[in-house]
Structure formats: C-alpha cells, structure tokens
Amino acid sequence: MTPARHLARRTALALGPAAVLATLAACGPSQNRDASGSAASGTPAAEDLLERIRADKKVRIGIEGTYKPYAFHDDSGALVGFEKEIADAIAAGLGAEPEYIETEWDSLIAGLDVGKYDLVINNVGITDERKKKYLFSQPYAQTAGRIAVAEDSDIQTLADVSGRTAAQTATSNWAQAMTDLGAQILPVQGFAEGIELVLQGRADAIGNDLVSFNTYREEQPDAAFRLLEEPLPTNATVGVIMPSGQEGLQGAVDEVITRMKDDGSLAAIYQQWVGLDLTPQG
16 A cells, blocks of 8 residues: 555545445444344443443444554554544543444444444544534544645635535545535545545645645655645534443543643644644633
C-alpha cells in the first residue's frame, strides 16, 4: 500500500441510515440477530455498555485504520496514529483493553446500530443531525477545513468552486460543505483517491482538513496542488460517538477527555503527530 493510500476518509451525511443498516444487516455478524431477524440481546439498546465494558475489561472501538496520521498501519503492520493513542487512553480510563474493529467509513457509524462495537473514534464531526440518533462525548479535536486544487487551476476563491466537480466521500461532512458552495460531488472512496483525481485533472477540487493536506504534502512533496487561501467555511469539532441511551458511558468517556485536556496529555499527542495542538478551545 502506497503512503497516499493511507489517507482514505470522511463523515457520514448523505447516505440514508436505512440503506446503510440494510447493508449491515445483510452482511453483519449473525450473533447480533435472532431467528426472526430482529435485534438480539447483544445490541446496544439491550445492555448498559459501561457496565459490560467494566465487567469484561474490554471495549470494542470502531475505527478505519487507514487514515494517516489519525489511525493507520505503519510499516510493521502495527496500528498507530494520534486517534489510536487517544482511543488507547480512553480505554485505559474505562479500565478496559481496546479491541479495534476496522471498518470502512461508509458503514462505520451505522455499525453502532447493530452492536458491532461500543464506540467509534474516527474523526467524526459533531453535528446536530448525528446528535438526533447518537450520543457524542465532549469534543477532543478541532478541525480546520481547506480546499485543494491543481497548481494550474483557475479556481482562486471559494466562489469559483460553484459548478465545479469536487472529489469527496459522498457521505462526508466535507462533501456537504462543498455542496453548500455549489460544487458537484464526484464520489470517491477516500481522501487519497480524491486528491489523486484532482492531480490527474479528473476533478476540480477537494475539501478536507488541513492536517490531511499537510500530511499528504510531507509524503508527496512534488504533488502539484495548492490550497485556496480562504478556509473552507466549516468549524467542526470531533468527538467520540456511541449509541443513544448510553449516558453512563458518555459520562465516563467525558471524564477521561477532561483529564487529558487538563493534564496536557491530549496536547502532547497532537504535538507528537501533527506538530500543532488540535485541542478544542473553550
């Protein structure tokens, strides 16, 4: 896998939850369904997840594992990255060992609905739409959106994006932000494919966070793209997402994140991996 392939990404908005759940129900683990096809007792709504996590001393965490520097596999095959370290700290704070369950983005959040894991820690933006169905922890990261275009592109401002093609994961908050600017979405599997299409001239632009673009530039210093000076108009915060009805787990995760903010360990993780502090302010 090339370094660029590690940069796959985004945040689910466009795909209807019923369609995602239908796919998961068809191919998900059989132990989560009973003979009639209804939810079995192992689904999130049937148990207190915090109680079970503390009893089993294991927490199941959904993650992509393909998005450098968030969470990815290094040359030795080990899962590493700053979100992986944050997830490790949260698991330790819950008194549990983390079990990472790697899942593609488009079905990652919906995996919570079928009891595939207890938490998702994967750069998930906190949105009002998601909060209608799931619980979020307090924010642990702040994102800074930018738009990349080919070096010779005539796109200079956000206004120029209207009517152009943007290579985005269709279910992401970045796709929504680009749609709001009037762009036509060209669906891709992730960040790496999206920026490659821009470099090949097959898409006009791509929106994503500054960390992703900086990491790509470090690995591909000759890549012929530039960032627009204007920031992408989104100021999303990122949190741990979990099933509804699990306020006990939400409170326990919040306690860990607060402690990490107060003792500086969260900022230290960010400095190590990206060279800047992504800790939310306020």
